[in-house]
Amino acid sequence: MSAFDELFAFQRQTEALSSVSERLGWDQETVMPRGATEQRAEEMAAMESVLHERRTDPRIGEWLDQAVPEDAEDARILELIARDHQRATRVPARLATELARQTSLAQGIWAEARAKDAPADFLPVLNDILMLKREEAAALADGGDLYDALLDDYEPGATQAQIAALFDAMRPRLVALRENVLGAEFQPAPLSGHFPQETQLRLARACATAYGYDWTRGRMDLAVHPFSSGRWQDSRITTRVVETDPFNCIYSTIHEVGHSSYELGIDSDYAFTPLGRGVSMGAHESQSRIYENQIGRGRAFTGWLYRRMADAFGGLSVADADAFYATANRVTPGYIRTEADEVQYNLHVMLRFDLERDLIAGRLDTDDLIEAWNARFLKDFGIAVDRPANGVLQDVHWAVGLFGYFPTYALGNVYAGCLNAALREAVPDLDRFLEQGDATPAVEWLRENMQRHGGLYPPRKLIEQATGAPISELPLLDYLDDKFATIYRF
Amino acid sequence: MSAFDELFAFQRQTEALSSVSERLGWDQETVMPRGATEQRAEEMAAMESVLHERRTDPRIGEWLDQAVPEDAEDARILELIARDHQRATRVPARLATELARQTSLAQGIWAEARAKDAPADFLPVLNDILMLKREEAAALADGGDLYDALLDDYEPGATQAQIAALFDAMRPRLVALRENVLGAEFQPAPLSGHFPQETQLRLARACATAYGYDWTRGRMDLAVHPFSSGRWQDSRITTRVVETDPFNCIYSTIHEVGHSSYELGIDSDYAFTPLGRGVSMGAHESQSRIYENQIGRGRAFTGWLYRRMADAFGGLSVADADAFYATANRVTPGYIRTEADEVQYNLHVMLRFDLERDLIAGRLDTDDLIEAWNARFLKDFGIAVDRPANGVLQDVHWAVGLFGYFPTYALGNVYAGCLNAALREAVPDLDRFLEQGDATPAVEWLRENMQRHGGLYPPRKLIEQATGAPISELPLLDYLDDKFATIYRF
Numbered sequence: 001m002s003a004f005d006e007l008f009a010f011q012r013q014t015e016a017l018s019s020v021s022e023r024l025g026w027d028q029e030t031v032m033p034r035g036a037t038e039q040r041a042e043e044m045a046a047m048e049s050v051l052h053e054r055r056t057d058p059r060i061g062e063w064l065d066q067a068v069p070e071d072a073e074d075a076r077i078l079e080l081i082a083r084d085h086q087r088a089t090r091v092p093a094r095l096a097t098e099l100a101r102q103t104s105l106a107q108g109i110w111a112e113a114r115a116k117d118a119p120a121d122f123l124p125v126l127n128d129i130l131m132l133k134r135e136e137a138a139a140l141a142d143g144g145d146l147y148d149a150l151l152d153d154y155e156p157g158a159t160q161a162q163i164a165a166l167f168d169a170m171r172p173r174l175v176a177l178r179e180n181v182l183g184a185e186f187q188p189a190p191l192s193g194h195f196p197q198e199t200q201l202r203l204a205r206a207c208a209t210a211y212g213y214d215w216t217r218g219r220m221d222l223a224v225h226p227f228s229s230g231r232w233q234d235s236r237i238t239t240r241v242v243e244t245d246p247f248n249c250i251y252s253t254i255h256e257v258g259h260s261s262y263e264l265g266i267d268s269d270y271a272f273t274p275l276g277r278g279v280s281m282g283a284h285e286s287q288s289r290i291y292e293n294q295i296g297r298g299r300a301f302t303g304w305l306y307r308r309m310a311d312a313f314g315g316l317s318v319a320d321a322d323a324f325y326a327t328a329n330r331v332t333p334g335y336i337r338t339e340a341d342e343v344q345y346n347l348h349v350m351l352r353f354d355l356e357r358d359l360i361a362g363r364l365d366t367d368d369l370i371e372a373w374n375a376r377f378l379k380d381f382g383i384a385v386d387r388p389a390n391g392v393l394q395d396v397h398w399a400v401g402l403f404g405y406f407p408t409y410a411l412g413n414v415y416a417g418c419l420n421a422a423l424r425e426a427v428p429d430l431d432r433f434l435e436q437g438d439a440t441p442a443v444e445w446l447r448e449n450m451q452r453h454g455g456l457y458p459p460r461k462l463i464e465q466a467t468g469a470p471i472s473e474l475p476l477l478d479y480l481d482d483k484f485a486t487i488y489r490f
Numbered sequence: 491m492s493a494f495d496e497l498f499a500f501q502r503q504t505e506a507l508s509s510v511s512e513r514l515g516w517d518q519e520t521v522m523p524r525g526a527t528e529q530r531a532e533e534m535a536a537m538e539s540v541l542h543e544r545r546t547d548p549r550i551g552e553w554l555d556q557a558v559p560e561d562a563e564d565a566r567i568l569e570l571i572a573r574d575h576q577r578a579t580r581v582p583a584r585l586a587t588e589l590a591r592q593t594s595l596a597q598g599i600w601a602e603a604r605a606k607d608a609p610a611d612f613l614p615v616l617n618d619i620l621m622l623k624r625e626e627a628a629a630l631a632d633g634g635d636l637y638d639a640l641l642d643d644y645e646p647g648a649t650q651a652q653i654a655a656l657f658d659a660m661r662p663r664l665v666a667l668r669e670n671v672l673g674a675e676f677q678p679a680p681l682s683g684h685f686p687q688e689t690q691l692r693l694a695r696a697c698a699t700a701y702g703y704d705w706t707r708g709r710m711d712l713a714v715h716p717f718s719s720g721r722w723q724d725s726r727i728t729t730r731v732v733e734t735d736p737f738n739c740i741y742s743t744i745h746e747v748g749h750s751s752y753e754l755g756i757d758s759d760y761a762f763t764p765l766g767r768g769v770s771m772g773a774h775e776s777q778s779r780i781y782e783n784q785i786g787r788g789r790a791f792t793g794w795l796y797r798r799m800a801d802a803f804g805g806l807s808v809a810d811a812d813a814f815y816a817t818a819n820r821v822t823p824g825y826i827r828t829e830a831d832e833v834q835y836n837l838h839v840m841l842r843f844d845l846e847r848d849l850i851a852g853r854l855d856t857d858d859l860i861e862a863w864n865a866r867f868l869k870d871f872g873i874a875v876d877r878p879a880n881g882v883l884q885d886v887h888w889a890v891g892l893f894g895y896f897p898t899y900a901l902g903n904v905y906a907g908c909l910n911a912a913l914r915e916a917v918p919d920l921d922r923f924l925e926q927g928d929a930t931p932a933v934e935w936l937r938e939n940m941q942r943h944g945g946l947y948p949p950r951k952l953i954e955q956a957t958g959a960p961i962s963e964l965p966l967l968d969y970l971d972d973k974f975a976t977i978y979r980f
Contacts, residue, residue, distance in 0.1 A: 012532075013536045013539060016532050016533045016535070016536035017533075017536050017537070017540065019529070019533055020510065020514060020533050020536070020537060023514065023517065023533075024510060024513065027513065027517065031521070031709065031711075032724065033705070033706055033707050033708055033709050033723070033724055033726070034706055035704070035706035035707040035723050035724075036707060036722075036723040036724035037723075038723060039509070039722050039723040039724055039761070040724070042502075042506050042762065043506045043507075043509055043510050043513075045506070046503045046506035046507050046510070047507070047510060049503060050507065050540055214525070215523070216523055216524055216525035217523050217525040217526060218523055219521065219523050221521075232526075232529050233523070233525050233526040233527075233528060233529040233530075234522065234523055234525075234526035234529055234530070236523070271529070272532065
C-alpha cells in the first residue's frame with residue numbers, strides 16, 4: 001500500500017469513529033435516560049481519547065511526508081488531514097480528554113440550571129470549561145491570538161478582526177432598520193390560539209418534505225435546543241414544540257433541515273473522508289438560514305404554509321395570506337436568540353461575540369458574566385433581562401465548550417444573503433414553486449452550486465464560486481431593508 | 491501507578507468503548523434511518539477494530555503478569571480480563587473486523603428477507619457468516635471442540651456434551667406434558683378483539699413499573715425483535731406490538747425488563763469493570779424467564795393484570811381471572827420460538843441447538859438448512875412449516891453471528907426453575923404482593939441473592955449459591971407439570 005492509501009484507510013476509520021461520537025451526542029440530547037449522565041461523560045471521554053490518539057498518531061506525519069496526491073481532491077484531503085493533525089498535536093491528550101468529560105457533564109448541569117433558572121449551579125462549571133478552553137486556545141494559537149485559534153475550528157481562515165469589521169459595517173443599518181420597524185405604525189398581530197404538539201410535528205414533517213429532506217437518511221426528534229447531527233447516510237434533525245407558537249417548531253425544523261440537507265447533499269464519494277462534511281459553520285449556517293428565512297419566510301412559501309396551517313389547525317387568527325406573511329416575520333422585543341427575527345438576530349450574535357472575546361482574553365470573569373450580559377443587552381436591545389434563563393443561560397454553546405462559534409451564525413446570514421441574490425437570478429421563477437410548497441428547485445441549485453462540494457473548497461472561496469461575486473454584507477442588508485419596509489409599510 | 495492500576499484504567503476505557511458499541515447496536519435496531527445501513531456497518535467495524543486492538547494489546551499480558559490482586563474481587567477481575575485477552579488474541583484482527591462488518595450488514599438483509607419471506611436473499615449471506623464463525627471457532631478452540639469454543643462466549647464453562655445430556659433428560663417429560671396438554675379436554679380460549687397499540691404500550695409500561703424497572707436509567711422503544719441493551723446507568727428495553735394479541739407486547743416487555751433489571755441491579759461499584767455485567771447468557775435468561783413466566787404468568791400476578799387489562803381495553807373476552815390465567819398460559823401449536831409457551835419453548839431451543847451444532851461441525855450446509863429445519867420441526871412439533879418467515883427466518887441470531895447462543899435460553903429456564911423454588915421458600919407470602927401488581931419483593935430477593943454480584947462468580951456457582959442447591963432440571967419440570975395439570979385439568 002502507498003503512503004496515501006495507508007493514510008486514507010486510517011483516516012476512513014477515524015472518520016467512522018468520529019461519526020460514532022457525534023451519534024452518542026445525539027443520543028444524549030434526545031433519548032438518553034436522565035440517570036445516565038455520568039456514564040455518558042465517561043463514554044464520550046473514552047471516544048475522545050481514542051480519537052485524539054488517532055489524530056495525533058505520529059504515522060500521520062510520516063504518511064503526509066510521503067503521500068503523493070493524484071488530483072485536486074486528494075491534495076485537499078491531505079491538506080485537511082494535515083490541518084487536523086497539527087491542531088490535534090498541539091492539544092495535550094489530558095486536556096482533550098478532560099474537555100470532553102467536563103463538557104459532557106456540563107450539558108446536563110446547564111439544562112437543569114436553565115430549567116430551574118439557577119445560574120449559580122452552572123457558572124462555576126462554565127468557569128472550569130472556560131479555563132480549559134483558554135488552555136486549549138493557548139496551545140492551538142502557538143503564540144498567536146487566542147480567540148482566532150478557537151474561531152479557526154469553526155470558520156477556517158476567519159479572524160476576529162475581520163469579523164469585528166464586518167459587524168461594525170452591519171450594525172448601523174441593522175439598528176436603523178430595527179428602529180424603523182419597531183417604530184412603524186403598522187404592527188402585525190401574533191398568531192393566537194392553542195396549537196397541539198402532534199399537529200405541529202405533522203406540519204414540521206410536511207415542511208421538511210417540502211424541502212426534499214431525505215427521510216430514508218434522516219429522522220426528527222424533540223430536543224431542548226434543536227440541532228442536527230450526523231452525515232453521509234444518517235443526518236438527523238431535532239425540533240421543539242411550544243403549543244402557543246407554531247412558528248417556533250416549524251422554523252426550527254426548516255432551519256435544521258438546512259443543516260442536515262447540506263450534509264446529505266455532499267457528493268457521496270466523499271463519505272468517510274474530510275471532504276465529506278460541511279466546510280465551516282458559517283457555510284453550514286448559510287444553508288440553515290437561507291432555508292429558514294430567504295426561502296421559508298418569503299411571501300411565496302408562507303402563502304403555501306398559510307393554507308396548510310389553516311387546514312391543520314382549523315383556521316388561524318390572521319385574516320389572509322398577506323397578514324400571515326407579516327405575522328411570520330413579526331419583529332418584537334425579545335430575549336432569546338433562537339427565537340429572534342431576521343432584523344435582530346445578528347445583534348444577538350454580536351453581543352455574544354464581544355462577551356466571549358472578553359472571556360477568552362481574560363478581560364471578563366464568569367463571576368461578572370451575568371452583569372455584563374444584562375448591561376449589554378439593555379444597551380443593545382433597550383430592555384432589561386428579566387431572568388437568567390432569558391439571558392446568559394439561554395444557549396448551550398459555552399456549556400459544551402463552543403467559544404468562537406457564535407459569530408459563524410452571523411457570517412452564515414451574510415453568506416445566505418449572497419447566495420439568495422445569486423439563486424434568485426439563476427432561478428427567476430422560484431416563487432412559482434414555493435407558492436405550491438415546493439422548495440426543491442432552490443435546494444437543487446444550492447446542492448449543485450455549493451452543498452455537493454463538501455470540504456473541497458475553503459468557505460469564502462466556496463461561496464464566491466457559487467455566487468460569482470465577492471462576499472459582502474450588502475445583499476443581506478438590502479434584502480432585509482426591502483423586505484421589512486414592505487411588511488411594515490414605511 | 492501499579493500494574494494493576496494501569497490495567498484497571500485501561501480496562502475502564504475499553505469497557506466504556508464497548509458500551510458505546512452496544513449503544514450503536516441499539517440505535518440501529520430502534521431509531522436508525524433505514525438508508526444508513528452501510529454507514530453503520532462501517533462504524534461498527536471501526537469500533538470493533540479499536541476494541542479488538544485494545545483487547546489484544548500486548549501490554550495486557552505484561553500487566554497481568556505483574557498485577558497483584560488485593561482481594562477476591564480484584565482476582566476475579568484479572569481472571570476475566572485474562573480470559574477476554576486470550577480469546578481476543580486468538581482471533582485475527584482481520585477476521586474480527588470482517589465479522590463485525592458482515593453481521594451489521596446481514597441484520598438489515600435478514601429483516602428484509604423475513605419481511606418479504608424471501609430466504610434466498612438471506613441464505614448466501616448467512617453462509618458467509620457461518621464460514622467466518624467456523625474460522626473464528628477454530629481459532630478460539632485451539633484444537634478443541636468448535637461448538638464449545640463458541641458456546642464459551644455465552645455460557646463460560648458449559649459444553650455441548652453437558653447441554654445435550656441435560657436436554658436429553660428434559661425432552662421426554664416435556665414431550666409427555668405437551669401431549670397431555672394438547673390432548674386435554676379443556677382448552678382455554680384465546681383473547682379476541684382489537685387492542686390498540688397505545689393502550690398496549692401504556693400497559694407494558696405499567697408492567698415494567700410493577701417490577702420496579704428504573705425509568706431514570708432506562709427507556710422503552712419498539713423493535714422488530716425485542717431485546718435489551720446497555721448496562722450501569724443506561725439499560726434500555728424494546729418491545730413489539732401485535733394489535734390482535736396484547737400478551738405478545740406485555741410478556742416481551744416483562745422478559746426484557748428481567749434482562750435489563752439484572753444489569754441495573756449489579757453493584758454500582760462494578761461499573762466499567764468486567765464484573766459490571768451479567769455473568770452469562772444463561773444467567774441473564776434466568777432473570778428474563780423468571781420475571782416473565784414464574785412470576786408474570788403465575789395465577790397471582792395475572793389476577794392483577796386481568797383487572798388492569800379489562801379496565802384499559804374496556805372489558806375482555808374471557809369470563810374471569812381464572813379463565814384469564816388459563817388464556818395467558820394457553821398452549822397451542824405454533825411456529826415461533828419467541829411466542830412459544832412454557833411447555834414448548836425448550837423444544838424450539840433444542841431444534842436450533844442441534845441444527846447449529848451441525849452447521850458449525852460442517853455436517854449441514856446452509857443450502858440444506860430450510861429442508862433440515864422443516865423436517866425437524868415436523869418431527870418435533872407435528873406440523874409443517876408454512877413459510878420461511880415462520881421457520882428458519884424467524885430469529886435474528888444467526889444473522890448477527892450468534893451461534894452457540896440458543897441453548898442458553900433453555901439453560902436460563904432451568905436456572906429460573908431452580909431460582910423460583912428457592913424464592914418461593916424464602917418469600918412465602920410473595921403471591922400476596924403479586925396479586926396487587928407488586929413484583930418488587932421477588933425482584934429484591936433476586937437482586938440480593940444474584941443480580942448484584944454481576945460477574946463475580948461463574949454462572950453455575952452463582953445460581954447454586956443463590957438457591958443453596960445444585961443445578962437441576964427437576965424444579966423446572968415439576969413446576970411445569972403442576973402448573974399445566976392444574977390449568978388443563980388432567
